[in-house]
Amino acid sequence: MPGPLTYIIWFVGILCEAAVVVCALKKGAFRRYFLLNLYMVGLIVVELVRYRVLSQYGQSSTQYAYFYYYSDALLTICLYFALCTLYSHVFSEMKAERYVKMGALLLLVGTAVFSGAVVRQSSGKMLSHFVFELSQNLYFVGVVLTYVLWAAILKLRETRTRLIQLVLSLGIYFSLLAANYAIRNLYPQVGTMVAPLAQLVGTFLPLAWAYAFWRLPEEARLAPARLAVIPR
Amino acid sequence: MSRKLVVVFLAMLVLVGAMGLKTVVTTHGDGSTIMANGASPVPITPYKNGASPVPITPYKNGASPVPITPY
Numbered sequence: 001m002p003g004p005l006t007y008i009i010w011f012v013g014i015l016c017e018a019a020v021v022v023c024a025l026k027k028g029a030f031r032r033y034f035l036l037n038l039y040m041v042g043l044i045v046v047e048l049v050r051y052r053v054l055s056q057y058g059q060s061s062t063q064y065a066y067f068y069y070y071s072d073a074l075l076t077i078c079l080y081f082a083l084c085t086l087y088s089h090v091f092s093e094m095k096a097e098r099y100v101k102m103g104a105l106l107l108l109v110g111t112a113v114f115s116g117a118v119v120r121q122s123s124g125k126m127l128s129h130f131v132f133e134l135s136q137n138l139y140f141v142g143v144v145l146t147y148v149l150w151a152a153i154l155k156l157r158e159t160r161t162r163l164i165q166l167v168l169s170l171g172i173y174f175s176l177l178a179a180n181y182a183i184r185n186l187y188p189q190v191g192t193m194v195a196p197l198a199q200l201v202g203t204f205l206p207l208a209w210a211y212a213f214w215r216l217p218e219e220a221r222l223a224p225a226r227l228a229v230i231p232r
Numbered sequence: 233m234s235r236k237l238v239v240v241f242l243a244m245l246v247l248v249g250a251m252g253l254k255t256v257v258t259t260h261g262d263g264s265t266i267m268a269n270g271a272s273p274v275p276i277t278p279y280k281n282g283a284s285p286v287p288i289t290p291y292k293n294g295a296s297p298v299p300i301t302p303y
Contacts, residue, residue: 006273009271013272046269046270047270047272059276068274068275069275075269079269102239103239103240106239106243107243107247111247136254144246144249145246148246181257202269
């Protein structure tokens with residue numbers, strides 16, 4: 001069974017996820033960022049069921065492993081669509097929503113086909129391996145898409161503060177996870193020390209999104225440097 | 233070039249980039265996972281070398297039980 005620190009971080013994470021939904025509802029942003037909030041609601045439900053499965057069967061049980069990886073694949077797909085809605089928001093003035101939807105669907109199908117092709121050779125439990133592979137591949141697609149969206153925000157000189165905060169926090173979150181993974185593999189001897197860090201990173205995204213919904217109004221704009229008044 | 237073709241091209245470009253990034257990141261990895269959803273603890277897997285599934289062997293040495301794999 002996990003230690004008390006693991007449980008504490010875990011429940012802080014669930015509280016942060018609940019805070020995102022509450023803040024979005026309170027500030028009237030739930031429908032505007034519907035898929036982001038749907039992802040958070042799904043995450044809360046999954047986390048609670050994970051706790052139930054973990055406490056009933058244990059961390060090394062197949063029940064927990066199956067539920068963890070299958071639910072993670074569903075959540076990753078949900079996060080992928082949430083990321084696509086951020087694209088829709090950024091490109092809303094270009095009337096490119098149709099193309100964003102088409103590209104998102106095409107990329108999802110492409111990733112699924114690629115994952116299926118990779119696991120095709122495995123003899124048994126193909127579905128489980130496919131789910132795991134799809135989840136991992138979609139994670140990397142999400143990383144690349146987030147960086148592309150960062151670049152688009154810079155290029156288009158996007159000024160909507162809340163939208164920028166949502167995208168930047170997603171980018172930092174993905175980057176922290178990748179950095180944690182790299183440290184674990186480069187320095188296996190510190191692997192046990194950085195394991196709680198991965199959990200802490202899990203609480204970063206809901207915390208940053210809750211802040212974005214609570215403190216940054218939808219009308220808030222960043223003043224681009226080139227428009228700032230410079231006193232002479 | 234039509235816009236639809238541009239969308240198809242960009243989607244494929246992102247897919248290729250993502251799979252390339254994955255290859256670079258996981259080449260020297262221990263097969264552990266990068267999980268992006270929530271703060272719940274990752275299940276303990278019975279083995280650590282590579283992410284590929286354990287092959288089904290046609291023979292058995294001894295009477296010890298087969299390890300339980302997560303997939």
